[in-house]
Amino acid sequence: MILSVGCTLGYQIHAPIAAFTFNVLANTDAQQRIVRETMIGTPEVPTEQIATTKGNRVLRTEVPQGPLELRYEAIIDVNRPALPAVVKADNPGRLPLSILTYTLPSRYCESDRFSPIAWELFGQTEDRAEQVRAICRWVDANLKYAPRTTDARTSAWDVWQGRQGVCRDYAHVAIALCRALSIPARYVGGYAAGLTPMDFHACFEAYLGGEWHLFDPTDGIAPDQIVVISRGRDAASAGLTTIFGKVQIGPVVVTCAPFAGVLSTTPAGSAAT
């Protein structure tokens, strides 16, 4: 699936200078290849691009007082692996340590609290893939999508008790339930085609059969329709922006759709002209 994605982020900086990190660029690997990509700041801001060990591509910049608009546009070729038919439990003694870390509790995914619940609800089958699918179905069926009922402090345990939230909260609950079953799971931020209203999306990946597989417990969007931009233990370590300094956050416009146009053979625009 070829997707056209992008965002425009507006800010008003009130301090003499503010520092930003942006994690909105498409990650790139064999599953997400870049056809075209443009990132433009107005006024022009020199940015440092940092690749993290998790594969995130973080922009970092410092901007003086005044307005800032960051605009990102990309065309991404997405090809995800199919989920194996049946997945046996991994031997934790053989999992790479960097994977094993995603079975541990984190700020928003207190998986240690979910253990008895998870085994009772999802322990009937031994197929790990089916367990993750059952978790997604349960989350979709039992949580109520309710914007503005949760905030940046809300954790999976809070959502479990309140039974409502947004995509971020759905993802946290699903991750906590996976980890409670010792299935490595991590938080994913991304662009998702077909979202209404269009916005950044949160979903998650589970490690099944030796590979990470993407799941969307909120809207059931297919993995090929999602472009990953951040990965981490939860929203605390996979945030899209970090701001240091007094800054007023302005409008956010996000786009993501199947690429329908014809790829021009003449560059549509260039940095130097």
Next chain:
Amino acid sequence: MILSVGCTLGYQIHAPIAAFTFNVLANTDAQQRIVRETMIGTPEVPTEQIATTKGNRVLRTEVPQGPLELRYEAIIDVNRPALPAVVKADNPGRLPLSILTYTLPSRYCESDRFSPIAWELFGQTEDRAEQVRAICRWVDANLKYAPRTTDARTSAWDVWQGRQGVCRDYAHVAIALCRALSIPARYVGGYAAGLTPMDFHACFEAYLGGEWHLFDPTDGIAPDQIVVISRGRDAASAGLTTIFGKVQIGPVVVTCAPFAGVLSTTPAGSAAT
């Protein structure tokens, strides 16, 4: 210094499919920040962008039979640290191992062969910075710039004996001499403003006073006028392109100049239009 850099690389692929890696994107860190960047392949080729441990940003792609043109353009804000006045020898027992590795001989820089030579020529001073400057002066004064006298097999030792070569050869000799004095040194490929004729350039970095510093032994171009695109032990591990498959290499156009224009506040072009 704000530089406008870029290249256009043409190929004709004769095999059903060919695999490429391109290492022509500006590295990015606090010394090289990106104002704008565009990379466009014609026909459209999805690429995977890989960050190496040395900071190189490698594009990898597979392309079917036919023509390929890769065009890269960027505006880069370059700020290099000043060289300290006097630099004492590092205690090798305290250097990070990842730095110490750049004191070892490599394919094109047989520093083990240069030890007596280097100490005789440059051992009078104990100031490590002055030693590197003296090496640059010596290389510039004693080698003859002579295109097509050397090739992809020519090593520093070959150049030492033949006393001629191109920027790549100058860099290899300078690196071998630095390492022979136990000064960590690494090969740098880049864009350089003021080069005649314009082309990709090769120079090197020496580790002095706890930091890497850039030197150009061929043309004496100032560090702020150079945009680094590849780093490695020598040209063998810092090559700009690797091609797998039957491919005819076409015209290469390289640009690098101080950015003179006005940075537009309206994006000059965008991926999705």
Next chain:
Amino acid sequence: MILSVGCTLGYQIHAPIAAFTFNVLANTDAQQRIVRETMIGTPEVPTEQIATTKGNRVLRTEVPQGPLELRYEAIIDVNRPALPAVVKADNPGRLPLSILTYTLPSRYCESDRFSPIAWELFGQTEDRAEQVRAICRWVDANLKYAPRTTDARTSAWDVWQGRQGVCRDYAHVAIALCRALSIPARYVGGYAAGLTPMDFHACFEAYLGGEWHLFDPTDGIAPDQIVVISRGRDAASAGLTTIFGKVQIGPVVVTCAPFAGVLSTTPAGSAAT
């Protein structure tokens, strides 16, 4: 300071096989150099030793049903850097991203909840070093050391409200307060000389003046008297042991004391005899 440290960990494995990770070996860098080290499992268990990106040295092994005793002994030469007199706030736009991550909230350190509290209590001075020292004094003065009042689910926020706990809880509160002030802070597990009763210890490091510095908010043990064995965002990612399978945990004996003996010139014992 030369310290003699060690532990003996006993287990009874009830499953046919159990997998373990042990993070009890001394980390090793310029601040912690190893004079001698022995790790012996009874019955003999082949272990894989894994170095993590944070510098932890993790042992991983699989053990069949029956008893297991792991015994570790080491002599470590500890040399910590002195804290600078006055430390200015870091520019977050310049901090390495791998450091910046330690300003974010984590499972047990919900620093996002502590912000107003931290600035009110510790915002009078601008000296970051003094802020951390004040946090340690506050934690020591206001928390009551009370074993068995907290457990593996207790977070910094819980401790803040309950005002009691053990070294792990003290560390979590101190870390959360540091991060609330945007001071990078991380959890440290280790051996500590002078502890009564002797056990593994938890303390923390704060990033001040370009370097990590060790603080013990519980017992005020000097940094040179502590041997670091694990580092992480909090106890969730810096745990000392992870066990997969049905295992009964037996006696734990920990030792840590200034090395008083004479280092023998004849090896005290050897693997092959």
Next chain:
Amino acid sequence: MILSVGCTLGYQIHAPIAAFTFNVLANTDAQQRIVRETMIGTPEVPTEQIATTKGNRVLRTEVPQGPLELRYEAIIDVNRPALPAVVKADNPGRLPLSILTYTLPSRYCESDRFSPIAWELFGQTEDRAEQVRAICRWVDANLKYAPRTTDARTSAWDVWQGRQGVCRDYAHVAIALCRALSIPARYVGGYAAGLTPMDFHACFEAYLGGEWHLFDPTDGIAPDQIVVISRGRDAASAGLTTIFGKVQIGPVVVTCAPFAGVLSTTPAGSAAT
């Protein structure tokens, strides 16, 4: 195969202080698990142990004037994967970049010079595993084992022309031939059971079917009888010791044999007694 390995290295330091790195500890991963390990310096020298990205475990230390003896002993459980029956050529467009780097020429393995030779000698079969085996047979049949005919400057191309050398030279030629066929290959230093006379050994690994496999072109020692202690592009980046300062090298004793004894349940010795 459980192997008992070790070495005793003697030095006389003539400078006030000398810096050393030692790369003689067994690497450890799922294929090489450690049952016991002891490293003792006389006089006692605190060492820093550094894990490199290639999996080497490097000791670094500084030692004052006088004698130094380093003694290492370990019991290692070695389990190597079997070579697949037939191995197809890798698609270089899909190989991880960190593997692809081992197809490039290096200081002692000028694979670029060997291309026509390698294809002529070993290009009849398309089975990559058979190509590597044929290279080993060719090297064994056509090189003469001749100590002291080569030295630290001798490269694969030199050996190709002289047709004699030691294990290090055999390995370099085999690696250069593999790389000339685009098979990733890397240099391995290690302990090898059955060597006469006993010494450190050099062999190599080829990347076949998605995994590194060990080959010994000199003595045909089975992979399970070899304990890897260093990996690198060639002897330049996989050296066993590096010495900075005026040091006289004394006797080297190396041991490696199948472990025949009974593993005692009482620790044979301990660091603290």
